[in-house]
Amino acid sequence: VPELPEVETVRRDLQEHIVGATIVSAAVHGHRTVRRQKPDQFISAVSGRKLISTSRRGKYLFIEMDDGNRLAVHLRMSGQLLLRSNHHFDRIKHTHAILDLDSGASLHFVDPRTFGELWVSTASIPELDHVGPDALDELGTVIDLRRRLGTRRSGLKAILMNQAVLSGIGNIYSDEILFQARLRLTRTPESLNRPALARLHQAINNVLTEAVERRGSSLSDEQYVDLFGKVGTAQASHCVYAREGSPCVVCERKIERVKFAGRSSFYCRNCQR
Numbered sequence: 001v002p003e004l005p006e007v008e009t010v011r012r013d014l015q016e017h018i019v020g021a022t023i024v025s026a027a028v029h030g031h032r033t034v035r036r037q038k039p040d041q042f043i044s045a046v047s048g049r050k051l052i053s054t055s056r057r058g059k060y061l062f063i064e065m066d067d068g069n070r071l072a073v074h075l076r077m078s079g080q081l082l083l084r085s086n087h088h089f090d091r092i093k094h095t096h097a098i099l100d101l102d103s104g105a106s107l108h109f110v111d112p113r114t115f116g117e118l119w120v121s122t123a124s125i126p127e128l129d130h131v132g133p134d135a136l137d138e139l140g141t142v143i144d145l146r147r148r149l150g151t152r153r154s155g156l157k158a159i160l161m162n163q164a165v166l167s168g169i170g171n172i173y174s175d176e177i178l179f180q181a182r183l184r185l186t187r188t189p190e191s192l193n194r195p196a197l198a199r200l201h202q203a204i205n206n207v208l209t210e211a212v213e214r215r216g217s218s219l220s221d222e223q224y225v226d227l228f229g230k231v232g233t234a235q236a237s238h239c240v241y242a243r244e245g246s247p248c249v250v251c252e253r254k255i256e257r258v259k260f261a262g263r264s265s266f267y268c269r270n271c272q273r
């Protein structure tokens with residue numbers, strides 16, 4: 001499932017390779033991908049539009065267009081944006097939308113599980129009012145983090161994954177952040193002294209920054225690739241995620257796996273307290 005570093009990698013690729021291009025035509029296949037408006041409305045809203053810039057908030061990706069509207073993208077479980085040469089007959093399986101650019105290339109939205117979506121936003125997006133600050137760009141200070149964590153009684157793993165607290169962190173990076181911060185998944189905000197909170201703050205920044213530099217994580221059972229269909233390399237530097245039974249990189253004790261909110265989580269019993 002794409003998290004902040006994967007979405008940011010796609011955004012940077014889009015910023016470099018499609019900003020300045022104009023959408024000359026568009027096609028939508030199936031009914032799941034464009035569902036906030038009718039496919040015909042979507043197609044007419046993007047056709048002829050020049051792409052001005054890109055932005056991101058958590059896992060939401062936006063491409064600003066020359067009429068002031070935004071093309072919004074959420075990859076959800078398995079969505080991919082691929083920049084491909086302009087041959088519709090070459091459409092790969094699960095391609096649900098194609099935006100043809102005047103550069104001769106086209107942007108394909110591929111999504112086997114069909115939870116992902118595209119839409120044109122003409123105004124503010126109400127649900128973003130309930131999305132917390134971006135976990136990388138808007139992390140703020142240690143004191144800001146203390147305030148955002150508040151007095152919630154759930155464990156840090158759940159709080160980090162709560163998009164209303166900070167946006168962009170999911171199952172993989174929450175485990176990596178808590179390992180680097182040397183904190184158990186079940187620790188509560190109130191139990192953190194100042195050094196522990198500072199470690200958590202630094203770990204959020206470090207883990208996400210490094211994962212963006214490594215162009216995101218591509219796992220064997222998941223689908224993330226960049227704009228050109230290439231896998232990321234951050235998975236090679238994971239310390240705990242999907243490393244059950246392997247030695248901890250710090251203490252060599254075996255990494256353990258636990259079920260957490262229905263998902264597998266990984267941690268070192270010795271290093272994380």
Ligand SMILES: [Zn+2]
Pocket residue numbers: 248249250251252253268269270271272
């Ligand atoms: Zn360890």
